[in-house]
Amino acid sequence: MPAQFVLRFDPMVVVLSYLTAAFASYVALDLAQRVRSPDAQVARGWWIAGSLSMGTGIWAMHFVGMLALQLPFPVGYDAVVTGISRLAAVLVSAIALRTAAADTLTTARLASGAVSMGAGICAMHYTGMAALELTPSIRWDWGLVAASAAVATGAAAAALCIFFWLRRLTRSQARWGQVAAALVMGAAVAGMHYTGMAAAGIEAGSVCRSVDGLGGDNLVALVAGATFALLLLTLATSAMDARNQRRASRLQQSLQAATTELAQQALRDALTGLANRQLLEDRLQHAAARGRREGQRLALLAVNLDGFKPINDSFGHAAGDAVLREAAQRLQSLARSHDTLARLGADEFVLLLETEVGEAALAQVAQRLLDALAEPMAGVPGAGRQPLRLSASIGIALHDGGTLDASLITQADSAAQSVKRAGGNGFAFFEAHMQADVRDQLDLARELRAALDGEAGAGRLQLHYQPKVDGSSNEIAGVEALLRWQHPLRGPVGPAAVIPVAERFGLIVALGEWVIAEACRQLAAWRSDGLTMRVAINLSVQQLRQPEALLQRFEEALARYRIDARQLTCEITESVAMADAAATEAVLQHLGALGLALSIDDFGTGYSSLAYLRRLPVSQLKIDRSFVQDLETSADARAIVKAVVELAHALSLEVVAEGVETTGQAAVLRGMRCDKLQGYLFGRPMPAEELARWAKDTPAERLRFSASLYGGLDAGAGV
Template identity: 45%
Template sequence: MLTGSYDLFMVFISFCVAVLASYTALDLSGRVATSKKNAVPFWICGGALAMGIGIWSMHFVGMLAFSLPIPMGYDLTITLLSLALAIIASGFALWMVAQPEMPWTHLLIGAVALGAGIAAMHYLGMYALLMQPGIVYDPLLVGLSLVIAVIASASALLIAFRLRRNTAYVKAWRMGASLVMGGAIIGMHYTGMAAAGFPEGSFCAAAIDGLDNNWLASLVIVVTLAVLGIALLTSVLDAKMELRTDALSSSLAEANKELTHLALHDNLTKLPNRLLLEDRIEQSMQKVKRNGGIFTLMFLDLDGFKPINDAFGHHVGDKLLEQVGQRLTQRLRATDTLARVGGDEFVLLAEVDNATDASNIAKQIIDLVNQPFQVGEQELRVSTSLGIVMYPADGADQQELLMNADAAMYHAKASGKNDFSFFNTTMNAGALAQLNLLQDLRRALQQDEFVLYYQPKFAANGGQIVGAEALIRWRHPTRGLLAPGAFIGLAEKSGLIVEIDSWVLKQACQQMGEWYAEGYLDWCVAVNVSALQLSQPRFVDSVQAALEQNALPAKHLIIEITETMAMNDVDASIKVLERLANIGVGVSIDDFGSGHSSLLYLKNLPVNELKIDRGFVNELQHGAADEAIISAIVDLGQALGLRIVAEGVETAEQQAFLSSMKCDVLQGFLLGHPLPAEDFIGKLAEKRTAS
């Protein structure tokens, strides 16, 4: 027999290639297992190519490490066929690993098939030498190499299947497993090489026209390393991309969840909002239609909340609303839905068996709300009025149910508050009237149904006119001329007051601009502004624009706000009023004495005048208390350098007293009724002539 020898360096290289191919196989098996379904075929095909080249390269480098004392070469066709076998076997292995389960029977069948494929690749590669007369094999060693191939294949499949998921320390485990698998593959290869014998006088027929092993080793190693490197790099990059995609998907899912929660819950109390409440009402209605039964809706409104909000500010009011929501939620049943649908309005949806159950729940709510609330250092007390409807008796849809519950709540409030009322059809008239009035109010803005009346204001000393207060009236198409008391409250509740206030401001500035152009240079026009309008970010800009459009100097406009408005959020009020003062607009505190002013804040407010509340003027004839209050207000105003205006003057006695108190300006029906602009100057001229 011819004696062969091995290049130990090339043997070491073959081992390294085997380990690298094993690691690539394990990594690619992980990509196959974790990829989306439509990407699996591409990873199997690409992985089979990379793994097949790696396994075949190890075998071929191992053969190139072997030399005989004769020229050697390899037949190209047979060599490529052995490469194809390696690729097919690798593809089969990846397909096995991609399966969701691998029972022992499948593992055994797969190991035999894969081992046979690798052995076939090896012995076909040996056959590529085209040795003459032929290679003599030791049957025992050949059998041992086949056993090693099957065991190595079984180990490789089992390890790849177990390490295909990205668990903790998976890379370290894959590296260790690669060393074991590489050693097993090398063991099979060199056992197969040891089984081969070459008789004396043999020659290699492929040495003439086949591949020359002098340069083939370098080419195979370079190509293999490039293919395996690209495969690994692609796998790593894809894994990172998948992790980023998963992280992004997770973040988007979390963001969508948060946005959904925000869209369906009240920002302040975190309770369900009207949108979520309507959805749950709809679900409850469908449930009743399918299975029978009843449920109740209760409309809750807090009694006494507005005075607390006005006296202590919005931040205290908000804290109180939060505590009300928390207290009710903790004590109600898990199946109940409590929603906040507006300012201090809540709605409860609850399954009940009868009206008695609804009454018991309503009593429990009233008792809970009646208990004091601790907000900071303040102990606050409120009560609640509830309106109750039952489905299906009191409404066919959710809008009707809510409207009827609201009507029942107003009935409870009108009946003395801190109680509940069940809905009946007689309550609908008032609610329907309010709804119709709101529709008319929206139409009035579009069809220019509002008009301004002007009530004159006179100097207390001398009686000359100093200006007028602009007062809105509504020329309703069917109800006639309506005073502000008939619709301003509804406008404030609906938010339409902002548009109405803007219209009043523009009209008043336009009229005062005309009077100014006609020579009434000492007059001022006063315009009442709501709290909602005062809080608008561009309110001061709109005031300045109205003045500029009508060429009206700013000092001829007075903005009137109530004492309660000024004290509600003092810091915010000061900022707005300072901006008005900076452009020259006068500011008046209306209804002074009726609220809860702090003198510490009042002295810092940039205001020009105080208007004594008409309630004190009306009661002058009934006792000395109101005289003392008016005297104190006048003294306070004069000490602060403010102009004092008294409104509601209806008798000569009132006029005389207020003049003696050194009020600056008087206003009231005794002196002049509110008039349309076109009648204002003419009526005043008649009054002067008559007097």
């Protein structure tokens, strides 16, 4: 047998080939995370780009390793065969990344992936060796060839296991784990390469037929440098993508958290954290469905606190809020995990029970609720050391199958009202004789909903407008929009009947939106007739609790009818404004930013914090009619009104007095420099067309007209 060379390798180039293999492995581990992107198009892009980059790195290690071989004659490598070798490396990388993208590494997947990758690595190596064309040809030690194939397959299996192992590490652990794994994988790939190189036998006196191919002293540096640059670029792009994905993930988590919080807020009472009407009605429907399937009844307990308004009036809204929160906590402590406790109104709570709803058990539950509320409440703000005691009126309604509608809540509330009329501090079950009132409210609510939808036969909703006049000149200074409903059977229905039903049956927001749109429409109609007017509309507490929807309705109506926002004034009652002053301030700031004027209605009937009042972006206070009606006979009433006017002017606020019905009242108010006057002395609430004609009269004609028709009416008629 002819003598063979003892293969020698340049140690520096060997080290460089190992570093190339380790770096390529590190990048491969990084790319394995990118190809698992949930976005299929992004994952496919990373798979293709990653296969090219990773394959180039593996091939470069092999090629640099071949260049480390020192032979005593000039050598070169066939470019076409070398290119085929690189293609094999890219295909191996594609297999590796595709396998790494799987959710789990099964035994079958590991075996097929390792064998495929091992075969590809061998194809790359031995095709690359074939690019070195020698005469005589290389003699192979088939034992070492088999060993190199085994090393390649083992290295592939180890790489796949490492890909999946790194997923279980934390982010900080994974970075160091990736470095260690890359060093191991680099050693395995280099081990396979040099085992395969050791299998090559080159005879002494061989001649290289491909000496004119790829070669040269600078080829090692060129291949290694270009490969490192490509891998660095890939790694940097991968790092940027990872950072962007983490940022996007954090943003998505923040958005999800915010969405969840908003959804929870939309279903929760802001003051107590209990369920609101929307959530209660949803729970009711689900409970009724379960009851029908399982043949069980459900029960509602309406809990109305007795004497809550005097607490608010005597000690202020801070005390009232503290009492409501404490009452909610006491009621919640008696509710079971599958019960639902909701707050529907200022002092109205509802408890939904789904099991154990026999009358005896319900009576015991109701008594426990009464006993819990009767415990003294100490430390209430404004009440001093004196503990407060509460009682409640509880109504109980049962549902034993069939279709569930809003009547169950109304039945429970009717039973509670019967207890309240009897003196309170007790409970009662709903009885048939209470049904008439329930049916009437349900019918009114259904008809109101139909009127809002514009259905024929439901009657017509209208806005009537009551004038406000300048305190010194009697010139018209604006109007207040007041709701009227011309019912086809009931006749005229005023706000005193409509508003409670709308609040009870969840129609108040839709009704408020209709008022906003109708007021803007009428302003546009008056503008077409050459009449410029300023309209005040009343906002409900439910509208203020949905600020985004409220702002959107105003923006839509103003844009649709091309109305200057300064022509609209939003009136909010003092009790509503102070119920949650911080939240109210935020909503009013947004309304003010639209250009809307803001007014505090019924001022003096509640308990206002002057600090909050000063912070609210309001421009107007309205003195309640209860003070105005006693101006001519009560020194106390005159003192209160004078103080309110002076307070408002000190805060640069305009003052409107409502309920002005006599010339004596008007004279007293003018003497106090009240800015605007409103009441039957000047004009009743009237339809838009009639108001337009009235506005064209002289002040004296208006006064004579009003006095002749309405001078004898009382203050309450203007509601």
